[in-house]
Amino acid sequence: MGYQGPGHKTASPATSAGDGQRGTRFGMAFFVQQLINGLTLGSIYGLIAIGYTMVYGIIGMINFAHGEIYMIGAFIAVIVFVLLGMAGIGSVALSLLVVLLAAILITSVYGYAVERVAYRPLRGSFRLAPLISAIGVSIFLQNYVQLAQGARNKPLAPRLPGGFTLFEIDGFTVKVSAIQIFIWLLTFGLMAVFAWIIAKTALGRAQRATEQDRGMAALLGIDVDRTISITFIMGAALAAVAGVMVTLYYGVADFFMGFLAGLKAFTAAVLGGIGSLPGAVLGGLLIGMIETFWSAYFTVEYKDVAAFGILVLVLIFRPTGLLGRPEIEKV
Amino acid sequence: MAAMASAPAVAVAKDAGLSALVAVVLAFLIVGTPTIDSPGGLVAGSRLGTVALIAGAVFALRFGVLIWGRRKGEGTRGALTSALAARSAPLLRPLGFAALGFAFLLPTMPFADRYVVDVATTMLIYVMLGWGLNIVVGLAGLLDLGYVAFYAVGAYSYAIIAKTFGLGFWACLPLTGLFAAFFGLILGFPVLRLRGDYLAIVTLGFGEIIRITLINWYQFTGGPNGISGIPRPTFFGMPFTAAPRDGVTAFHEFFGIDFNAEHRVIYLYFVILVLALVVNAFTLRIRRLPLGRAWEALREDEIACRALGINPTNTKLSAFAIGAMFGGFAGCFFATRQGFISPESFVFFESAVILAIVVLGGMGSQVGVVIAAAVLIVLPEVFREFSEFRMLVFGAGMVAIMIWRPRGLIAHRDPTLRLHPRGAGG
Secondary structure (H helix, E strand, O other): OOOOOHHHHOHHHHHHHHOOOHHHHHOHHHHHHHHHHHHHHHHHHHHHHHHHHHHHHHHOOOOOOHHHHHHHHHHHHHHHHHHHHHHOOOOHHHHHHHHHHHHHHHHHHHHHHHHHHHHHHHOOOOOOHHHHHHHHHHHHHHHHHHHHHOOOOEEOOOOOOOEEEEEEEOOEEEEEEHHHHHHHHHHHHHHHHHHHHHHHOHHHHHHHHHHHOHHHHHHOOOOHHHHHHHHHHHHHHHHHHHHHHHHHHHOEEOOOHHHHHHHHHHHHHHHHOOOOHHHHHHHHHHHHHHHHHHHHHOOOOOHHHHHHHHHHHHHHHOOOOOOOOOOOOOO | OHHHHHHHHHHHHHHHHHHHHHHHHHHHHHOOOOEEEEOOEEEEOOOHHHHHHHHHHHHHHHHHHHHHHHHHOOOHHHHHHHHHHHHHHHHHHHHHHHHHHHHHHHHHOOOOOHHHHHHHHHHHHHHHHHHHHHHHHHHOOOOOOOOHHHHHHHHHHHHHHHHHHOOOHHHHHHHHHHHHHHHHHHHHHHHOOOOHHHHHHHHHHHHHHHHHHHHHOHHHHOHHHOEEOOOOOOEOOEOOOOOOOOOOOOHHHHOOOOOOOHHHHHHHHHHHHHHHHHHHHHHHHHOOOHHHHHHHHHHHOHHHHHHOOOOHHHHHHHHHHHHHHHHHHHHHHHHHHHOEEOHHHHOHHHHHHHHHHHHHHOOOOHHHHHHHHHHHHHHHHHOHHHHHHHHHHHHHHHHHHHHHOOOOOOOOOOOOOOOOOOOOOO
8 A cells, every 4th residue: 555645746846846945945936836736736726626525515425436437537548658659659639638538438438437336326325335335336347447457557658748938047957847737727617617508508407406405496397317327427527537637747657546535525625515526626736735845844654644634624624615505404 | 108108208218328427528538538557657548348338237227226126116125125024123133042043053054164153153243333432432433433433442451461461362462352342432522522524534543543553553463464373372371382392281181082173262252252142231231221221312403301301421431431331342342363463454444344234234233233234244254266356346335224224124213111011902
C-alpha cells in the first residue's frame, strides 16, 4: 500500500526546482508555485467530488466505489494512449480527444452498471445496505483491475509537454505547465456545463425533482430509475475526466489510486456542502490547496492526516458544509 | 403452453444478451488489453478470449437469475427468509453449545494438526473482532469503518509496553483494552453526533490516520518495518521454549513432557477461545442491562430515544468504547501470537472483513458472527489455490449478500424483550 494518493508528487516540482536554494522556501515565488500546484490538484478532486455530491444529492447514499471509477478512467487513459502509440498516431490533440472520449464512454458504462447491479436492487432496503454494497463494489473493482492489469504502477511518458514561465524571484522560477492550464479550463468548463444542465434542462429539473421527493416525482411522470442512472453516468464521466487528467499530470496509474483520492474527494464534497455543485469544486480546491501547502511547508508524510483532520472538523462544526443547506430530520 | 412460455424466454434471452454486451464494453479494454512492461515503455497485449468468457458468464448468470426470479416470484422472497429465520431461531442455542463443545475438543481431534489449529486461532481472532464490532454496528447501529484502528492500538500498545517495561502478556492485556477503549472515547466523542453514513466515512478517516501515523512515526512504532521480537505469552509464568533462561521453568519441564512446538499453538488457541467467550458472555449479559437495551433502542429510532430521556451521545460513546476495548484485546492477542506487527496488518481491508463478518452474520447475532467468520476466514484457506481471486469474490459476495440477504445469514433483530412471549396469544 505504498501509494499515497494522487498528491504524492505535489511537492516535488517545487522542491526539485528549489533544491539548493532553500532560502526561497518561504518566499513569494514558492508560495505562488504552490498555489498553482494546489489549484491543479484541487481541480482534480473537484471533478471527482461532483460525482459524490450529485449521487448523494439524488439518492442520499455515499457512492463509496466512485474513487474506483476514477481509477478505471485513469487506466483506460493509459491503455488507449498505449494503443494509439502502437497504432502510430502521434498527434497530441487527436490522441487526447480519443482518450477523453473513450474514457468517458467506457467509464460511464461502469457507472451505469455499478448502479444497476449493486445499488438499484437495494432501494428501500435498510439504511446502511447501499453503503456496505458500495464497499463491496469498491473491493471488487480494485481487485478486478489488479488482476486484469497487474499490481505494478503503469508509467506513461508525458503527452502534453510545454508550459510557461510566469516570473522569477531570487532565482526561483514560477512555472505553469500546459497540462495544468488544460486541467483548470476543463474543470471549470465542465462545472459550468453541469451547473447549466441541472439548472436549465428538463433532465436537470427531473434530477432536482427526484432529489426532493422521489415518490412525488414518479407520480408526475418522471422516470426515477432512469434519472438516477443518468446521475451515476454523469458522475462517472466526470470521474473519468479526472482520471485522464491525473494520468497526464503525474504520468502514472495504479489500481489502488482510487481509494485515497475518493476519500479526499468525498471530504471535498462534504466541505463544500454535499448536494451543491459549486460547493464540490470549491471544496476540492480547498482540499487540494491544504494538501499542497501542508506538504510544502510542513511534512509530506502527514498530508493525508491533514485532509482527514479537515473532514472531521468540518463535520463537527459545520455539518452542512460551506455552501450546503441544513438538513432537518423529521419523525 | 409452450408458446406462452417461449415469449418470456425470448425476452429473458434478450435481456441477458444485453447484459453480456455491457460486460463486453466493460471488459474490452481493462481485461482485453493488458498493458505489459517492456524496455521501451508499456505495450498492449491481447486477451480477447477472457473477454468472451466473461461475456458468456454474465449471460448465463443473468439468464439464470431472471428465470429463477420469474419462477419464484418477487414477493415471496422476504417472507420466506423471515420464516426460515423464525424456524431456525430455536435451533440456534443448541447449535451454539455444540459449536462450543467442538471448539474445546478441536485440538484433541485426530485431524487437528498444527495448521488446523492455526487456522482455527485466526478464525477466533476474527470472531472476537466480529463480536466487538457487533456491539457498535449490530447493537448500537453505528457503522464503524475504522474498527481496525482499535485492533492496531491494542497490538501496538502491547508491543510497546511489553518491550519497554518488560511486562508479560497477561499484565498487558487489561492495559491494552483500557488503552483502546480510551482511544474509542477520544475518537468517538467528536464524531458520534454525526448521521450514519457521515460517521462511517469519518471513522474510515480515523482508521487511515492511525495507519499513516503508524507508518510515519518510526521512532515510536518502527515505521513500515513494524515491531519484531514481541514477547510470547507464558502459562503462569512458564514460557513455551525449548531452552528457557536460567531459573525459569519451561512449560514442558514443569509437566515433565517432551518439548513440542505445538504446545504453544494449542495454548494460544485456548487463550483466544477463552477471550472470545468472555466477550460473548459480556455481550449477552449487557444486552439484558439498561445500557444494552438503550443501544438497541437507539439503533431502531434515535429521536424516540431522545424523547424517552436516553442520552444518545453517552450511549453511543459507551458502545464505541466497549467495542474498541474488545478490538484492543484482540490486537493484544494478535501481537503476542505473531511476535511481529507492522502497519500492513491494519489496512482498511481488515475493517471491511470484520464488517463483512458482522453483516453476513446478521447484525446483532452472536452465532451468526461465528458462522460468518468460519465462511470468510476458513473458506479462503480451503481454496488457497484460487487466492488471487479471493478478494474479487469477497467484494462480489458483499454485494450479493446485501441484495439477497440484507439482514445477514441469521436475521436477528426482533426485540430481546417481549410484552407477550411468543405463542402466548395475540
